[in-house]
Amino acid sequence: MAGQVLLVDDEPGLREAVQAYLEDSGFAVDVAGNAQEGWQLLQQKLPDLVISDVMMPQVDGYQFLKQMREDARFKALPVVFLTARGMTSDRIQGYQAGCDAYLPKPFDPDELVAIVENLLGRRTARAGTEDGETPDIADMARQIAEIKALLTQRNAISATPAPIPVDFTPREQSVLDLVAEGLMNKEIARRLDTSVRNVEKYVSRLFSKTGTNSRTELVRYALEHGLTK
Incomplete structure (x- = not known):
C-alpha cells in the first residue's frame, strides 16, 4: 500500500x-x-x-x-x-x-x-464511503446544488481585478476545475483515470492551500480569485 x-x-x-x-x-x-x-x-x-x-x-x-x-x-x-x-x-x-x-x-x-x-x-x-462508493445521496445533492448555484453567479463572484498566485500542481488544477463543475470524487477519478483515494488527497491539498474546509467553500474561493476556468 x-x-x-x-x-x-x-x-x-x-x-x-x-x-x-x-x-x-x-x-x-x-x-x-x-x-x-x-x-x-x-x-x-x-x-x-x-x-x-x-x-x-x-x-x-x-x-x-x-x-x-x-x-x-x-x-x-x-x-x-x-x-x-x-x-x-x-x-x-x-x-x-x-x-x-x-x-x-x-x-x-x-x-x-x-x-x-x-x-x-x-x-x-x-x-x-464519503466520496461516492456508498454515498449520502442527500448530502451529495446538497453540495452539487450549492456548487451549481455558485456557477450561475460566476460573473458576479469572479469580480476581483486579478487572480491571486496559488502554487497548484497541474493535477491539483485539473481536480479543482472538475470540483468546480460539480463532480464528486468518484466521477473525478473516472474522468482523470485515477483512484478515488488519489482524488481525495488532491482535494485535501486544495483545502489546505486555499484555507477552505468544504467543496462549496473551495469553489467559491476559486471563482472569487480567478483560480478556475
Missing part, C-alpha cells in the same frame, strides 16, 4: 532506520528532526499519516499532536506515537491526547508497517 508519511523524531539513527524501512515497504517518507520542523512540513505537503516521537526537546509529541488536532486540516490525520515510555499509563495518556496508535521502543519494524497499513486502509475505506 503506497502512502505519504511524515516521520518526526529527534534521534538521527532511528529516524534514518525507520525512514529506510518504510521506503522499502513502498511508502514515501518526509522526515523532521523536531516538532517545529514537522509543523513546517505539514504546511507544505499534507501527508496521509504522521509518525512522531513523544519525548522531543522544546515541543514534545503531545504538544505537537495537540497543535495538529486544533487545526481543522489535521483533525482526522492518523498519528502514530513512538516512545521509550511504554507503561500502561503512558499509552493511556497517548490515546487520550488523540493518537491512533502507540508503539513503545524498541519495536519490530514489521509491526510499525502493519500499523501504518491498517490506519491508511481504514482511512481509505472511510474516504470511499
Whole structure:
C-alpha cells in the first residue's frame, strides 16, 4: 500500500532506520528532526499519516499532536506515537491526547508497517464511503446544488481585478476545475483515470492551500480569485 508519511523524531539513527524501512515497504517518507520542523512540513505537503516521537526537546509529541488536532486540516490525520515510555499509563495518556496508535521502543519494524497499513486502509475505506462508493445521496445533492448555484453567479463572484498566485500542481488544477463543475470524487477519478483515494488527497491539498474546509467553500474561493476556468 503506497502512502505519504511524515516521520518526526529527534534521534538521527532511528529516524534514518525507520525512514529506510518504510521506503522499502513502498511508502514515501518526509522526515523532521523536531516538532517545529514537522509543523513546517505539514504546511507544505499534507501527508496521509504522521509518525512522531513523544519525548522531543522544546515541543514534545503531545504538544505537537495537540497543535495538529486544533487545526481543522489535521483533525482526522492518523498519528502514530513512538516512545521509550511504554507503561500502561503512558499509552493511556497517548490515546487520550488523540493518537491512533502507540508503539513503545524498541519495536519490530514489521509491526510499525502493519500499523501504518491498517490506519491508511481504514482511512481509505472511510474516504470511499464519503466520496461516492456508498454515498449520502442527500448530502451529495446538497453540495452539487450549492456548487451549481455558485456557477450561475460566476460573473458576479469572479469580480476581483486579478487572480491571486496559488502554487497548484497541474493535477491539483485539473481536480479543482472538475470540483468546480460539480463532480464528486468518484466521477473525478473516472474522468482523470485515477483512484478515488488519489482524488481525495488532491482535494485535501486544495483545502489546505486555499484555507477552505468544504467543496462549496473551495469553489467559491476559486471563482472569487480567478483560480478556475
